Amino acid sequence: MDYILLAEQFFNGFQLGIILFLVAAGLTLIFGIMDLVNLAHGTLYMFGAFFAATFVQLTDSLVLGMILTLPAMLIAGLILELSVLRTLYERDHLDQVLATFGLIIFFNELFLIVWGAEGTGINLPPYLSGLITLPGGITVPDYRVVIIISGLLVAVLLYLLVSKTRIGMLIRAGASNREMVGALGINIKLLFTLVFGLGAVLAGFAGMIITPITQAESGMGEGMLILAFVVIVIGGIGSIKGAFIAAILTGLIDTMGRSFIDVALMSFMDSVAAETAGPAISSMLIYILMAVILAIKPSGLFPPKGA
Amino acid sequence: MSIQFLKTPRGIYNSLLILLCVFMPIIAPLIGQEFYTDVVARVMIVTIAAISLNFIMGYGGMISFGHAIFVGIGGYSVGILASHGIESAYIQWPVGILMSGLFALIIGAISLRTRGVYFIMITLAFAQMMYFLSVSVEKYGSDDGLTIDARSDFGLSFFDLNDAMTMYYTAFMLMVGCLYLNFRIVNSRFGRVLRAGKSNNERMATIGYPTFRYKLVAFVIAGMMCGLSGLLSANFEDFVSPDLLFWTFSGELIFMVVLGGMGTIMGPLGGAMIFLFLTEILSNITEAWHLIFGPFLILVVLFARGGVEGFLKKYEDPNG
Amino acid sequence: MADIMLKVENLVKRFGGLVATDSFSMDVIQGEIHAIIGPNGAGKTTLIHQLSGLLNSDSGTIQFDGKEISHLSAPKRCHAGMVRSYQITSIFKDFSVLDNVAMSIQAREGHSFRFWDDAGKDADLSEKAMKILNETSLQDKAGILADNLAHGEQRQLEVAMALATSPKMLLLDEPMAGMGPEESSTVTKFLNSMKVNYTMLLIEHDMDAVFALADRITVLVYGKAIACGTPEEIRSNKEVRAAYLGDG
Numbered sequence: 084m085d086y087i088l089l090a091e092q093f094f095n096g097f098q099l100g101i102i103l104f105l106v107a108a109g110l111t112l113i114f115g116i117m118d119l120v121n122l123a124h125g126t127l128y129m130f131g132a133f134f135a136a137t138f139v140q141l142t143d144s145l146v147l148g149m150i151l152t153l154p155a156m157l158i159a160g161l162i163l164e165l166s167v168l169r170t171l172y173e174r175d176h177l178d179q180v181l182a183t184f185g186l187i188i189f190f191n192e193l194f195l196i197v198w199g200a201e202g203t204g205i206n207l208p209p210y211l212s213g214l215i216t217l218p219g220g221i222t223v224p225d226y227r228v229v230i231i232i233s234g235l236l237v238a239v240l241l242y243l244l245v246s247k248t249r250i251g252m253l254i255r256a257g258a259s260n261r262e263m264v265g266a267l268g269i270n271i272k273l274l275f276t277l278v279f280g281l282g283a284v285l286a287g288f289a290g291m292i293i294t295p296i297t298q299a300e301s302g303m304g305e306g307m308l309i310l311a312f313v314v315i316v317i318g319g320i321g322s323i324k325g326a327f328i329a330a331i332l333t334g335l336i337d338t339m340g341r342s343f344i345d346v347a348l349m350s351f352m353d354s355v356a357a358e359t360a361g362p363a364i365s366s367m368l369i370y371i372l373m374a375v376i377l378a379i380k381p382s383g384l385f386p387p388k389g390a
Numbered sequence: 391m392s393i394q395f396l397k398t399p400r401g402i403y404n405s406l407l408i409l410l411c412v413f414m415p416i417i418a419p420l421i422g423q424e425f426y427t428d429v430v431a432r433v434m435i436v437t438i439a440a441i442s443l444n445f446i447m448g449y450g451g452m453i454s455f456g457h458a459i460f461v462g463i464g465g466y467s468v469g470i471l472a473s474h475g476i477e478s479a480y481i482q483w484p485v486g487i488l489m490s491g492l493f494a495l496i497i498g499a500i501s502l503r504t505r506g507v508y509f510i511m512i513t514l515a516f517a518q519m520m521y522f523l524s525v526s527v528e529k530y531g532s533d534d535g536l537t538i539d540a541r542s543d544f545g546l547s548f549f550d551l552n553d554a555m556t557m558y559y560t561a562f563m564l565m566v567g568c569l570y571l572n573f574r575i576v577n578s579r580f581g582r583v584l585r586a587g588k589s590n591n592e593r594m595a596t597i598g599y600p601t602f603r604y605k606l607v608a609f610v611i612a613g614m615m616c617g618l619s620g621l622l623s624a625n626f627e628d629f630v631s632p633d634l635l636f637w638t639f640s641g642e643l644i645f646m647v648v649l650g651g652m653g654t655i656m657g658p659l660g661g662a663m664i665f666l667f668l669t670e671i672l673s674n675i676t677e678a679w680h681l682i683f684g685p686f687l688i689l690v691v692l693f694a695r696g697g698v699e700g701f702l703k704k705y706e707d708p709n710g
Numbered sequence: 711m712a713d714i715m716l717k718v719e720n721l722v723k724r725f726g727g728l729v730a731t732d733s734f735s736m737d738v739i740q741g742e743i744h745a746i747i748g749p750n751g752a753g754k755t756t757l758i759h760q761l762s763g764l765l766n767s768d769s770g771t772i773q774f775d776g777k778e779i780s781h782l783s784a785p786k787r788c789h790a791g792m793v794r795s796y797q798i799t800s801i802f803k804d805f806s807v808l809d810n811v812a813m814s815i816q817a818r819e820g821h822s823f824r825f826w827d828d829a830g831k832d833a834d835l836s837e838k839a840m841k842i843l844n845e846t847s848l849q850d851k852a853g854i855l856a857d858n859l860a861h862g863e864q865r866q867l868e869v870a871m872a873l874a875t876s877p878k879m880l881l882l883d884e885p886m887a888g889m890g891p892e893e894s895s896t897v898t899k900f901l902n903s904m905k906v907n908y909t910m911l912l913i914e915h916d917m918d919a920v921f922a923l924a925d926r927i928t929v930l931v932y933g934k935a936i937a938c939g940t941p942e943e944i945r946s947n948k949e950v951r952a953a954y955l956g957d958g
Binding site for chain 1: 447453455500501503504506507508510511512514515516518519522523525526527528529637641644645648678680681683684685686687688690691692695
């Protein structure tokens with residue numbers, strides 16, 4: 084096997100894992116605390132991508148554009164929460180699923196009309212377009228390193244926020260025992276709005292940071308949303324730690340599977356059969372992982388307490 | 391009671407739905423909208439899938455967000471067998487229905503171990519898995535789908551699905567059969583177990599019901615019924631593609647069930663009829679019809695929870 | 711000694727570091743009303759979940775009617791003849807009163823994989839359900855939606871559903887919960903009248919009811935049985951007074 088390729092794919096998988104974590108962290112918090120199944124979380128990811136592309140194009144600066152994206156995401160998240168999602172907290176999961184499905188349909192169409200089917204994108208400035216050569220001859224694009232480092236940084240900040248601050252304590256309490264937060268006499272509505280805003284910023288950050296290497300396209304959020312579902316099902320709903328581990332695991336398995344499964348299959352079947360079965364199996368790999376984990380632990384790796 | 395029922399708003403509405411299905415091939419040419427016959431044929435085929443979803447969701451409380459899986463399996467069974475030259479309905483149809491049932495058994499056995507929102511997410515994830523599978527297999531068309539050269543062959547001169555009317559009324563008869571089957575099952579002992587489980591699952595366990603196996607059997611029945619819908623769809627469109635398995639289709643099925651009235655016998659037909667005609671009409675008005683449709687969906691959820699059936703029922707009996 | 715209906719030995723349940731049920735042992739003799747009392751947080755709910763099979767125990771044994779049942783699922787324990795009621799009324803709200811009871815009857819009549827015949831027109835099923843409603847004085851409410859019953863009547867239905875499974879023993883989880891003194895004394899009379907036919911394990915907060923009904927009382931504190939005896943013995947037990955009854 085080609086170890087340089089292996090290492091590079093490891094990087095790619097890790098990067099996908101980081102992006103997945105940013106999306107899944109918000110989703111799992113919003114579900115854990117507000118009991119809200121928000122399909123439109125992928126839409127927030129798409130918002131991040133389009134906002135970033137727009138701001139970068141307007142300001143002609145990658146850094147400035149991205150800095151502007153984050154408060155814009157917060158505002159967009161708050162507007163969405165105050166206008167539609169807030170009314171859904173008291174509803175059952177089916178209503179939440181359908182109403183947020185309606186939001187997806189609306190925003191995908193809206194973005195399609197504004198930006199067209201080809202979408203838009205961000206061109207990397209020259210100082211980020213190069214390659215870094217790591218010891219052992221492994222080359223990684225500069226920008227992927229940026230994604231991984233900034234993603235990890237956000238993960239650390241999130242960890243500090245949740246584990247070291249008062250608001251984080253409330254978030255943790257809410258995620259494991261919803262009634263308790265109400266009993267503490269906290270302004271629940273405000274807490275919910277803030278958590279939703281936080282989730283929106285995290286998802287938007289993920290969409291923003293990935294756009295320079297993909298594109299901002301209408302409908303880009305849903306694939307990510309479903310992967311994030313897989314992540315939080317594996318990790319356990321409401322658990323940030325579970326989301327992180329499951330996201331990295333999912334990112335690595337998905338990416339490595341796509342690159343190496345046909346090689347692995349060739350070791351025991353002929354190459355034509357392996358090339359046919361390879362893509363099929365690799366596309367199913369993370370779902371099989373999910374099924375196996377659920378068969379063993381129905382509430383995920385880190386189930387919420389009391390479940 | 392049955393004659394009495396026909397005079398109520400709900401009775402009139404339900405009769406109209408059935409009459410529309412029966413006479414559309416005659417009405418459509420008269421009003422110069424011949425393609426309406428095709429729309430109603432699609433309505434009837436999709437209704438079978440919606441009945442199946444309503445069976446487990448409306449009566450059993452299992453919110454499956456991956457119901458398109460089984461439509462897809464039914465459809466691809468026809469497509470794949472046909473691509474290998476096996477066109478006999480006596481092979482295609484049992485294979486399609488049994489494969490759907492088998493997948494329902496496996497997916498159900500895993501998903502039903504979990505509850506509530508996990509179930510929604512897992513069924514959605516499995517649907518996505520099958521979607522990617524269908525996209526990745528080049529032999530069976532991947533993204534482009536599979537064109538089916540000949541419809542299922544029953545080997546009977548007087549019963550040929552290539553004949554448009556035979557196809558139409560086959561779909562109609564099967565839809566009516568599924569409506570009736572659903573009606574019988576939900577009122578049977580099994581159906582009561584299913585409905586009571588939706589109402590209070592834990593109590594069902596403590597009065598002596600192993601609820602898991604009842605739910606699983608219901609899920610398998612639903613899977614097979616949905617597979618039938620897929621078989622018909624493949625025959626009617628002469629085509630299957632990964633779109634049949636795409637998650638938005640699962641979402642649309644849920645919406646049809648809610649729109650028609652969840653947990654009602656005729657709800658799925660009304661829901662599918664309104665849904666397909668609405669999208670047909672809206673898409674003729676503007677290309678960006680999703681801009682209207684998305685908010686419409688949200689409004690239905692927020693303000694018309696019981697769907698059409700619920701609305702008419704309230705109208706009949708303001709206290710009920 | 712009379713026949714032992716239920717024998718619990720060294721039952722343990724831990725939640726993380728918290729020991730909810732701590733080597734709990736007790737027995738229930740056939741035909742008696744055995745009450746379990748204990749202050750809030752004593753572990754009564756955990757215990758009834760363990761007994762009814764909704765929670766798996768970490769260790770210990772539960773013998774019922776001579777059989778080891780601690781590894782049986784909740785439905786199997788019900789079929790073995792031990793049925794529970796709920797503190798928070800747990801009925802099928804969108805079913806009629808008759809159909810609520812019919813669900814219990816249907817459960818004891820073998821499997822329900824019957825897909826075709828209308829269960830609502832099953833005369834045998836309705837007849838048996840009606841008989842239970844007569845026993846529990848709910849016969850006039852048979853056709854009413856369970857959700858529309860008064861609170862006290864829902865409590866009665868709760869017990870009726872348990873009775874309809876033809877149990878040998880009833881596990882009653884606070885049958886007087888949320889009742890005024892008047893309703894509560896009606897239920898006390900009702901339970902007393904059932905004593906002829908059923909063994910009962912009663913978990914109850916209402917002390918008047920417990921001392922009026924119970925043949926024996928077990929006192930549960932922090933998951934442990936600290937005392938067991940007749941009402942008189944419990945009343946005069948120093949440890950119990952200290953831990954639970956105060957000095958009142």
